[in-house]
């Protein structure tokens with residue numbers, strides 16, 4: 001039996017909930033036990049948004065054991081295996097879920113909180129944020145998903161899928177491109193989303 | 209998934225089908241499987257989606273009635289009316305909604321919902337994520353002798369809803385289905401059961417001894433209530449909603465609801481698999497036989513529950529009454545405030561049991577705290593084009609900080625935050641007005657201004673307004689009329705002009721007519737997008753005495769944008785584009801629009817080493833307010849239309 005925890009974090013309107021729902025459905029298709037939650041209290045109002053996706057993956061001969069397979073909807077401290085941050089300031093917020101084993105992807109994009117506006121606070125740039133997180137895990141990568149989305153699709157709507165593509169290409173998630181592709185089609189997503197995931201995967205491969 | 213596809217999926221009659229649902233969605237499915245025929249609600253996070261889904265599926269199921277009620281007491285009364293004709297009725301609300309419904313709720317328990325059934329689906333909010341408090345409504349159940357069940361995951365949300373209907377019908381008592389935010393917003397697998405046709409109400413049979421709670425009838429109903437509650441105890445004794453996970457250890461755990469998941473995962477993470485666990489599905493009444501059997505070979509019981517030590521007190525009481533020789537611990541190891549989680553339960557359990565957690569919490573926390581210290585908290589903000597922002601801006605321009613501001617609950621609670629800081633107290637829906645009235649009887653040297661949303665006004669503002677007028681309070685009430693219940697997901701109000709099931713109608717009520725009928729003489733309606741007229745209305749109100757009402761009328765920008773944006777994009781395809789631009793050459797960087805008005809569509813950037821402001825076209829809703837308030841002589845902001853001549857084509 002294996003557990004796998006994915007955390008998607010960002011700001012309202014960035015598509016955090018959409019990737020979360022996609023990953024949950026894809027996991028269910030694979031026969032995993034899927035649990036998760038969405039924090040979106042103030043999402044329409046530029047508040048922080050999270051989606052936690054948790055899988056229990058049983059071997060073929062394993063049976064469901066409530067003592068070992070019951071998951072809480074929130075990821076315990078340090079237990080996130082994959083963290084996708086669609087906005088870099090938000091990566092700082094979710095640091096308690098990250099351990100030395102986590103993979104962290106940070107989109108090089110910032111949305112200035114109003115508090116910073118009112119009090120003239122400066123946000124640390126994405127690279128500084130990535131270096132801070134490297135104190136916790138070596139597996140931190142900055143991805144220029146917003147720039148790529150803007151260039152390829154004319155707006156920022158595909159950032160979430162590009163990030164997912166990068167995550168898939170890392171080859172550490174218990175899901176393949178095909179798993180995601182079928183699920184996207186089932187959910188009625190447009191081909192552009194599939195193209196965005198492919199672009200994300202290429203981005204990653206180009207870097208390695 | 210589109211709404212249509214979702215509706216199809218949640219209504220499909222395919223027993224055995226597995227889907228991913230949230231707790232809220234699962235409650236809807238459970239109610240449908242149980243043959244619910246009558247649903248009422250007043251929205252409130254985390255339970256709003258229950259009503260919202262019913263508002264969309266209602267017309268697909270013949271014999272199903274749904275309404276958005278004006279508040280929770282109205283909702284529960286309407287629902288019990290249907291139950292008294294034989295319907296299976298559901299009422300959904302958030303935890304504080306039960307305060308509003310309480311007056312009816314207590315006495316409904318006296319009468320009982322038979323011949324129908326009444327389930328109160330209700331969302332609690334440990335951690336106060338979107339509420340003014342985190343009250344533990346299990347005490348309502350205790351106080352009213354009302355059974356209460358707590359599901360732990362979406363599958364149980366569905367199954368417990370069905371069980372709750374059966375219990376309610378059988379016991380002639382309402383049943384509270386109490387789920388926390390994590391369970392309602394959490395997602396998990398749900399296996400469908402068969403759908404039963406709506407159990408509709410048929411006739412109302414007069415039965416004064418059951419329904420007329422006055423004098424001796426009320427008293428005899430109280431006695432009947434105690435009898436029915438005793439039956440509930442017998443029912444709970446046999447119910448399979450309570451489950452025992454066996455184990456050989458002499459320490460056992462009792463838990464329920466969301467806390468169950470934390471307990472199981474915490475035990476797994478501690479590598480402890482032999483502690484017996486009693487998971488209570490029915491949390492009130494807790495059956496004493498079950499507690500007795502569970503504690504037979506135990507020396508110690510640890511009670512793990514969210515919020516107050518409700519189960520803990522009850523188990524201690526039962527242990528005392530039965531003379532059980534077992535130590536019972538609970539809240540001294542687990543916090544009675546905020547949300548629980550796996551880590552808090554691991555730490556609590558390891559303290560009681562004297563074992564060491566596998567994780568080094570100090571180390572994780574130390575690192576995370578260091579990293580997190582660089583995080584700039586992201587306060588929620590008014591959306592671009594939000595009419596509330598424009599109203600607050602205009603008021604601030606006229607009265608400055610020299611006023612007492614009564615706040616209330618809704619999107620406009622954000623008035624408390626920068627750049628406005630225009631809220632001095634928030635208690636509950638409708639309280640802002642009457643607290644301001646109270647202050648106005650004492651403080652005479654400052655304007656007193658109370659805010660209230662349109663939905664909040666209809667929910668809880670009217671008695672307060674009548675009282676303020678009758679008793680000569682001296683204040684300005686600003687009704688922020690954005691046409692919708694915006695905060696909880698844009699439900700309609702009786703003044704919207706949309707029915708509970710989304711058909712256009714004419715508005716059932718007009719706010720200014722209500723206000724005048726309450727006895728208010730000074731009533732002015734203004735459009736907050738017109739800054740000058742807004743400021744004039746406010747100045748005029750300040751010149752008068754007594755209760756004055758200003759209605760700031762402009763539709764929620766999110767709702768308006770949902771209609772307008774596709775239109776703009778369509779025009780763009782024809783080569784016509786209108787947008788607002790901020791010209792850096794004219795801008796004097798006074799930052800009035802950026803800082804004091806604070807529209808998030810106005811942004812700062814650095815070009816050639818110099819700071820400039822610009823408007824993010826994709827987010828601008830064309831409200832025009834920034835143009836009106838621009839101070840750079842000859843405004844730096846203007847609307848540009850590309851190819852206007854094409855418009856006539």
Ligand SMILES: Cc1ncc(C[n+]2csc(CCOP(=O)(O)OP(=O)(O)O)c2C)c(N)n1
Nearest residue numbers: 252305617618619661662663664693694695
């Ligand atoms: C008793 C009670 N019921 C429900 C809620 C949830 N709730 C918070 S604000 C609000 C209404 C907001 O609508 P409105 O007053 O029109 O203001 P808007 O958000 O549209 O600005 C509701 C239903 C609550 N806080 N208390």
